[in-house]
Amino acid sequence: MFRYERKHQSLMPWRMFLLRRVAKTLALGLGVIAVSLLAGMLGYRIAEHMDWLDAFLNAAMILGGMGPVDALHTPGGKVFAGIYALYSGLVVIFIAGLLFAPFAHRLLHRFHLESGREGGDS
Numbered sequence: 855m856f857r858y859e860r861k862h863q864s865l866m867p868w869r870m871f872l873l874r875r876v877a878k879t880l881a882l883g884l885g886v887i888a889v890s891l892l893a894g895m896l897g898y899r900i901a902e903h904m905d906w907l908d909a910f911l912n913a914a915m916i917l918g919g920m921g922p923v924d925a926l927h928t929p930g931g932k933v934f935a936g937i938y939a940l941y942s943g944l945v946v947i948f949i950a951g952l953l954f955a956p957f958a959h960r961l962l963h964r965f966h967l968e969s970g971r972e973g974g975d976s
Contacts, residue, residue, distance in 0.1 A: 865964060875956045883949045890917055890945050894938050902931035917942045 866875065894913025898904045904912065904924070912922050916939050926932045 865960065871956070871960065876953075879952050879956055883952050886945060886949060886952075887917070890942065894942075897934045897938055898931070901934040902926060902928060913938070917945070919943075919946065 865871075891910070891913050894917060895906065895909040898909035898912050899906065902909075902924075908924060912924055912935075915921060915923050916935065919942070921939075922935055926935055
């Protein structure tokens with residue numbers, strides 16, 4: 855899925871870069887968010903017996919880094935919310951890295967190609 859250019863290959867054109875590489879990473883990131891949101895909704899639904907809308911709101915707020923909206927009443931719900939909050943923090947870091955990677959690779963690859971043209975170390 856993440857096949858980047860090799861050392862001596864030229865850079866992918868911008869249009870293809872955006873439509874292929876960035877779109878794929880964006881789709882993967884959105885998929886991870888959707889699955890994480892669904893898991894959070896199910897957890898709140900099972901542990902706290904919330905209706906779907908309240909479960910969505912609480913899961914979305916924790917996944918977005920804001921914190922829960924409703925007070926938690928059961929020990930299972932509190933444990934779930936804590937674990938889900940820790941997981942959500944890691945998901946945010948993962949998705950940020952996922953979305954940043956194509957641009958970082960393109961920038962570093964460009965520097966490598968330019969240094970090769972100037973007679974630098976290859």
